[in-house]
Amino acid sequence: AQSVAQPEDQVNVAEGNPLTVKCTYSVSGNPYLFWYVQYPNRGLQFLLKYITGDNLVKGSYGFEAEFNKSQTSFHLKKPSALVSDSALYFCAVRVPISGNTPLVFGKGTRLSVIA
Amino acid sequence: DTAVSQTPKYLVTQMGNDKSIKCEQNLGHDTMYWYKQDSKKFLKIMFSYNNKELIINETVPNRFSPKSPDKAHLNLHINSLELGDSAVYFCASSHLAGSSYNEQFFGPGTRLTVL
Structure with missing residues (x-):
């Protein structure tokens, strides 16, 4: 069974500092990995995904994530945090066996960027 | 132009009632999903439809019955609502x-809030 772990419930960072939101996964086979962001009282928005190829993936709003197969991780990063980045971040995994495998989400990490 | 829309945004009802939530997408996608997000923000897939x-x-x-009249719509009907059904439902x-x-x-x- 596939699963995703986001070990931190909350990440606090000062504006302008780099941020990292951690994600590790457990699957049989090669995963498709995703990051989504949820602003208060809103639906989830897609940020970026890893399918294959270059391990460093760039996404929306200056975010990037690095796929590390040996550590089974897909941490989300941004070089310089903005207050507007404060939101709930979800890592998700899907196994490309067939089209009807569900997208499995982590429990989410709340990012708070302090001015 | 909203890509994925849901109605209603808020639903407050008594235990035992039956209610429906509607979802429409104008993205031309062939697959639609219902997710439940509980009070701890944990997000879990409920159903997925591909081409109805x-x-x-x-x-x-x-008690939960999805219905997809066409590729652009996926509705969720809930019978005999229980307190534990209170959550945010995402299409x-x-x-x-x-x-x-x-x-x-x-x-x-x-x-959805069940009283």
């Missing part, structure tokens, strides 16, 4: 067509 055919049906009580859509790497687009959510 049910392809994912997680362990959800049979999402994506291109599937055998490709599980496509990102999903989420609606704004419906906050």
Whole structure:
């Protein structure tokens, strides 16, 4: 069974500092990995995904994530945090066996960027 | 032009009632999903339809019945509502067509409160 772990419930960072939101996964086979962001009282928005190829993936709003197969991780990063980045971040995994495998989400990490 | 829309946004009802939530997408996607987000923000797939055919049906009580009249719509009907059904329900859509790497687009959510 596939699963995703986001070990931190909350990440606090000062504006302008780099941020990292951690994600590790457990699957049989090669995963498709995703990051989504949820602003208060809103639906989830897609940020970026890893399918294959270059391990460093760039996404929306200056975010990037690095796929590390040996550590089974897909941490989300941004070089310089903005207050507007404060939101709930979800890592998700899907196994490309067939089209009807569900997208499995982590429990989410709340990012708070302090001015 | 909202890509994935849900109605209603808020739903407050008594235990034992029957209610429906509607979802529509104008993205031309062939796959739609229902997710439940509980009070701890944990997000879990409930159902998925591809071209009006049910392809994912997680362990959800049979009081929940999805219906897809066409590819652009996926409604969720809930019978005999219980207190534990209180949550935010998100609709999402994506291109599937055998490709599980496509990102999903989420609606704004419906906050269901059962009293």
